Amino acid sequence: MRANLHIATILVVLLMHGKLHNTSVDGGELSGDYSKLSGIIIPGFASTQLRAWSFLDCPYSPLDFNPLDLVWLDTTKLLSAVNCWLKCMLLDPYNQTDHPECKSRPDSGLSAITELDPGYITGPLSSVWKDWCHMIGDCHHQCLRSETFIFTDSRAPLLGAIETVKATFFGNTFGLPVSEGTARLMFNSFASSLWMMPFSKYCRADNSYCRHFAGGVRKGHHTYHCEEKEFHLNYSGWPTNIVNIEIPFRGFDAYPSVTELAQTNLSSMECGLPTQLSFSAREISDGTLFKAIEDYESDSKRLLYQLKKSYHDDPVLNPLTPWDRPPIKNVFCIYGIDSRTEVGYYFAPSGKSYPDNWITTDIIYELEGSLYSRSGNLVEGNPGAASGDDTVPYNSLSLCKNWLGPKVNITRAPQSEHDGSDVQVDLNVEHQHEDDIVPNMTRSPRVKYITYYEDSESILGRRTAVWELDKANHRNIVRSPALMRELWLQMWHDIHPSAKSKFVTKAKRGPLRDEDCYWDYGKARCSWPEYCEYRYLFGDVHLGQSCRLKNSSADALLNYL
Template sequence: MGTARLMFNSFAASLWLLPFSEYCKADNIYWKHFFEGKGGYPHRQQCDEREYTSEYSGWPTTLVSIEVPTVRGMDAYPSIMDLTDNITSSMECGKPTLLSFSAREVSDGTLFKTIQDYDPQSKALIHQLEKYYQGDPVLNPLTPWERPPIKNVFCIYGIDSKTEVGYYFAPSGKPYPDNWIITDVIYEFERSLLSRSGHSVSGKPNNSSGDGTVSYNSLSMCKHWLGPKVNITRAPQAEHDGSDLQTSMNVEHNHGQDLFPNMTRAPHVKYITYFEDAESIPGWRTAVWELDKANHRNIVRMPVVMRELWLEMWHDMHPYSKSKFVTKAFRGPLRHEDCHWDYSKARCAFPEFCEYRYTFGDVHLGMSCRLKNSSTKLLRQYL
C-alpha cells in the first residue's frame, strides 16, 4: 500500500492501471456480467507475440524500477508498532537487487505480486487491484477502449510539456507506510527521455510529450478512434488571419494507431492541431485537439479552449452551418477584450474588426480598442 500510495501521488491520474498496449486484450466481461450472468472473476488478458517482442509494452521506457532488499517479509518492513532500531543496519548487510517492470507488468499486477515477498502490505494492494479493477465488469482496464457509442466525441488535451513516464523506487528503511521512496523520475520532453538530474535515458520517446501530468501515451488514445481518412489542421492558438494555417485533407489513418502530422512549427508560436473525422461513421463526428504547452490543470481555464468550444457549439446549433466542423481559416476577435493595441503599427490590431474608440475610464490604449461590428455579424464568418 505504501508503494501504491506513492504511485498514486506520482501519476496523479492513476493511469498506471489503465490500458497500456494495443497488442493486449482482455475478455469483455461486461456482456457476460449483464447478459449471461457470469460476472465475478478478473479479466483474462491475452497479448499477441508483438507485445513480448516490443520494448517497454508500448511505453516510452521502463515504467517502474525498484530496488528490493535481501531481507524478506516482516524483517524488511516492520509495521509501525514494531521496533525499528535495527532496520537500517539489517538492510545494509546485503546488496539490494534492482527489478524492472514494463507497463504491462504494472497493470496486470506482476509488480505487486513480485514485491509481496518483501512487503507484506502488497497483499492488500493485490486484493484491491483484482476486485476493483481487473474484476470490474464495466471498466475493463486491461483492454484499450473503443470509441464511445455517442454522436460527437471531442478529445482536448495539451502536449509538449515535461511529463513523468517512469520511476525508480528504493526501500527507505522506515516502517509502513513510508517504507518506499522515489529515488529518481524519468521525464519525456522534446522527443527525449531525461532523468530528474538531467541525464539522458534510453527508451522510445514519442514525437510529443504529455501535458505535465498525464503521459502522451494515455492522452493520445482518442486518436485511435479516428477513421481511415482524417482532416488535419494546424493553426496558431492566438487570433490569426490564416497566413500561418496548415491543412492536410484525407490523411490515411490505420485504426488503433497514432497519427502524426507532417507539419511545421514557427519558433515561439503555440499551435492547436485539429484531427477531425466526420465520414467514417455516418452522422457521427470524432475530433482530437492537441494544444501546444497547455497544462493539464489549467486547460479548462484557457481562453483559446473556451473560444474554440463556444464556436463549435454555436456552429453546430446554427441552422445555416455549411460544414461538419467550424472553419479554421481565421480567428478574429469576438469580444471587445480580444482587441488590443499594436504598438509596432501604432493602431489597434485587426483593423478590419477593431477600431480605436475611447470611453471614459480607459487607462491605456489597449482598453480603447473595441469591436467595430456586433458579435452576430462577426460570427457569420464562421459558418
C-alpha cells in the same frame, strides 16, 4: 468509494442531442435555441465538496467536525488537525467504508462543483464556469443553472496516468500543504485510485459492459488476454519501464514472491547486494509489481485485494483495458502536448517506517521526442512523436486517435488570433487503426499551435475529432482561452442552421470578445481594425482597455460557417 476523487482527465466530450436550430446574428447579438446546447464534461481532480455526516470530537483542538461541516476541502482543519481530518477522509482499504468515528459524503447543489475552498490552491472553480458562460452567450448564472445540463468527472486518461504510481509508492500532494506520507495514506485507501493505474494497450478485458457500451453484443464471460505484440515489444507500448524498484536481498528464501516472479532479474545478482526490478505497464495493472514486493511492503496486500476484487474479478467491467469509441454522435478528444512529462520512476527503500518507506531516486522524463533522467542524461527507450501535457504521457493521451475514421483531415493553426497565413492543411490522410498519425508539417519555434485531426470519412451518424494544443498544461487546459474559443465556435457552428460543413473552418481567427482586442503601440491604434475599435468608457485606465469589438463584429461570425 470517493467517486469525486478521480484524476483530472483530458477527454472533453460533446454530446449533441438532436439538431439545434433558430440561431441567427441580429443586430450584433446572437440568438438561438440553446435549450439543447451540448453537454460539456469538464473533469477535475477532487473537484466535488465533501461534507461531514456525523459528529467527530477532535482531541486537543477546538476544530471539531459537525454534520454538514466542510471536509474536502477545509484547509483550516487540514492544517491544524490533520489526524482528525484524515479520519473523515480515509476509507477502509478492504470494504471501502467510512471510518467508524466519522462519515462524509459528496455535497449537493451548484456550489458542490463550482468551488472547493475559494481562493486557495485551485482558486474558485466558479471562475472557470463564469468564463464558459460568457463564451456560450452572456447568459451568466442562468446558463450555469439551466443550459449546462451535463457535468461529470470522467475516467482516467485512456491508458492510465504515470503519476498514479508515484502517488501509490511515495505520495503526491497535488499542491496540498500535507506531507507525501499523508498524501500516500489517503490515496491508497481509495480503491478508485487503481482506476488510474497505467496499463498496456495490447491487453484487453473481454467483458460484457465494454462490448455493450461500444455497440457490440453482450456475450461470453469476463476474460483478460494480451496480444502477441505485448510479449515481443518492450515496455508494453510505453516509452520505458514505468517502475524500477530496488529491493533488499537476504537470500532466496527471504522473499518467496520475488523468487517466484522475478527469477530472471535475480539470477545474475551477487549474494548480499540489493537488486533492482523493472516493471512495465502490464506488470503493474495485472498485479505482478505488488506481488513481487508484498513480503516487505505493507500496502501490497491491500492493493492486490483492491485490484482483484474491484477490477480483475469484476464480472461487469475491468477499466484497466483500452476503451473503444463511445457509441455517441460526436466525440472531441482534446489534450495538451510537448510539455516535459514524467514517464518512469526509480524507487529505493528509505530506511523509514510506512508510509515513508520509499524514496524516489530518479525520474525519467519525456520531452519532444527524447527521454532523459532527472540529472539530464539521455535514456534509451521508445519516445513518442510528441511528449505529454506535464502530467499524462503522450501515448496515453493520443490513444483516442484510434477512434478517427479511415481518412482524416489535418489542420495546424496558431492558437492566438491569426489571419490564416500560417495555417497548414493536409486532406484525406490515410489512417491505419492503432497507428499514430504524425503530420508532416512545419513549426515556428515561437508559435504555439493547435493541430486538429478531424474525420474526412467516418461511420455514418458519427463524428470524431482530436485536438492537440501545444504546451497546454493538464490541470489548466480548461482555462485556456484558445480552447474555450474553439469549443465555443464549434458549438455555435453546430447550432447554426446555415452550417454546411461538419467542422468549423480554421482558415482564420479574429477577436471574439472585448478582451481579445488590445492596443498596438507600434501602429498607435487598436489591433485588428477589422474587428476592434477604440471606444472609451468611463473607468478605463489604459489604452488597451478601451479597445473593444465593433458593434457589427457579430456579423463576422458568418465567416466561420
